Amino acid sequence: MRVYEEVGQKFPKDMLTILEGLPVDDEAALEARIEEFKAEHGYLVHDIVSISPETPNEALSKFDKAHTHSEDEVRLFLEGEGIFDLRDDDGVWFRFVLEKGDMIVVPAGRVHRFEPTFKKSLKCVRIFKDSSGWVPQYLD
Numbered sequence: 001m002r003v004y005e006e007v008g009q010k011f012p013k014d015m016l017t018i019l020e021g022l023p024v025d026d027e028a029a030l031e032a033r034i035e036e037f038k039a040e041h042g043y044l045v046h047d048i049v050s051i052s053p054e055t056p057n058e059a060l061s062k063f064d065k066a067h068t069h070s071e072d073e074v075r076l077f078l079e080g081e082g083i084f085d086l087r088d089d090d091g092v093w094f095r096f097v098l099e100k101g102d103m104i105v106v107p108a109g110r111v112h113r114f115e116p117t118f119k120k121s122l123k124c125v126r127i128f129k130d131s132s133g134w135v136p137q138y139l140d
């Protein structure tokens with residue numbers, strides 16, 4: 001995971017949860033770790049989503065504008081890269097670039113946006129309490 005902060009700014013540690021070095025090359029170990037994480041934090045379901053150069057831009061444009069969700073956004077990267085920008089309570093933005101083995105938990109209600117990197121290639125696990133909570137709520 002790479003973190004980009006403006007000069008003089010440090011992202012608040014309670015802004016999000018970051019886990020790194022998850023065992024993505026060991027399917028059984030990863031599945032066990034995901035189930036353990038779900039049980040610890042009250043998440044109920046998970047699935048896998050992929051983005052490739054063939055993915056239409058319209059499908060991605062839902063998430064590249066500032067939005068929130070009514071539940072946490074949990075993503076664990078199996079392949080590729082993705083960019084999450086999160087805004088703190090003072091309106092300062094921070095950038096987190098996730099790679100294979102990284103997991104992010106964007107808390108419910110935290111303003112954020114997402115886009116793939118220029119490679120437009122990623123595969124990640126999504127973990128939910130209720131997948132209907134994934135609908136983006138835009139700021140305006």
Ligand SMILES: [Fe+2]
Pocket residue numbers: 063067068069073112114136
């Ligand atoms: Fe989102």
